[in-house]
Amino acid sequence: MYQEILAFALATSGWVLVSSTLPTDYWKVSSLDGTVITTATYWSNLWKTCVTDSTGVSNCKDFPSMLALDGYIQACRGLMIAAVCLGFFGTVFALVGMKCTKIGGSDKSKARIACFAGVNFILSGLCSLSACSLYAHRITSDFFNPMFVAQKYELGAALFIGWSGSVLCILGGGVFCFSVADCKKSQTNYVYKGAASHSHVPSYQRGRGQSVSQRPPPEYSSSSRAPNFDKNVYV
Template structure:
C-alpha cells in the first residue's frame, strides 16, 4: 500500500498517543468516576472523582468540594491518584521524545540509531502510560461492583455506579497502548526499509547441445 509507510506509521502513532494522553488528562480531573442517585431524593445526584466530590441539585446546580484529608481517603483512591499522575507524566514525556525521532524532523538527521532508540523509548513510555491509566480505572470499577452487589447493605441504601469518566479512562488507556504498539511497528518497518537490497537471483546459463551430424563414408 502506498500510504502504509514508515513516516505515516510514526505520525499515526503520535496522533493516537496524543489523543490518549488528552483523554487521560481529562479523566484524571473529572468528578464523574462514580455517580449516585438516591431513590428517596431523586432531585440530588452525587458525583465522586479522584480529587473532589460534587452534588447536583435543581435549585442550586453543581457544587463541588475537595477532599479534606488525603490520608483519610481509601487505599484504592490514593493508589489511583498516584497511578494517574504517573500516567500523565510518562505520557507527556513520550510525546516530545517521539516528535524528535520522527522522520522529517532534522534533530536526529543522519543518526538512524538514535532515532530508532528514541522511538522505542517513546513506545515503552506510551505503554507504561496506558497501563497506568487502565489500572486505576479498573481498580475503582472493581470496588464499585463489589459495593453495589454487597448483600450486607440494605436495599434502601443508595449505591455508587459507573460514571462517564471511567469509560473515557478505559478509552484513553487503550489509545495510549495502541499508540505505543504503533511506534514499535514503525521501528520494525524502518528496519525493514533499511535492509540492503538482495542481489537478483541469477540462473545458470543453459547448456545448449548442438546436434552433431556425422557423414558416414565408406572407403572402398
C-alpha cells in the same frame, strides 16, 4: 513515516483523554429520585465528593486528608499522575524521534528515541487502564454487595473516557514500536544486498585502473617443478 504519524496521532489523542480524566467530576455517580421537585445527584472523583440538587446547585466537600483516604483512591491518584507524566515524556520523545522532524541526530538515534516513546505511551496506557479498572472494581463490588448499606454508586463517564484513552495510548505505542522494528529490518536487508554486490578488488589494484578481468592468466610449466606465475598475478 506514515506509520509514525498515525501512531503519534493515536497516542497523543489517548494521552489528552487520560489527562482530561484526572480532573473530571463524574468518576462515580448516584441519583436519588423522589418527586419531580426533589431530585439529588451524588457524584465523586479522586479529589472531592459532591451533591447536586434539581436546581443545579452543587455542594462539594474536598477530601480532608490524603493519608486518611481509602487505599484504592490513593493508588488511583498515583497511577493517573504516572500515566500523565509518561504520556508527556512519550510525546516529547516522539516529536524528536519521528522521521518527519529535523531533530534527533542520525536515523539510528531517532529510531531508538521513537521506540522509547512507544514504550512510554504503552506504560501510560497501562497505568491509566489499571487506575480506572481498580476504581470500577471497587464501585461494582459495593453495588452488588448485599451487606453494604451505605450510598451505592454507579460507573461515571470519567471511567469510560479513561478506558478509551488508555486503549489509544497502547495502540499508538505499539504502532511506534512496530514501525521502528520494520525500519530496522528493511535497513538490514538493504545492507546485506549491497554488501553482496561489491567485488573483492584490492584498493591498490583499483587505484591503477586495472580490473580483475584484465589480469593475464598464469603460465604453468609442463615440468614437475612448481609452476611459474606471472609477476602481475597476486594471491
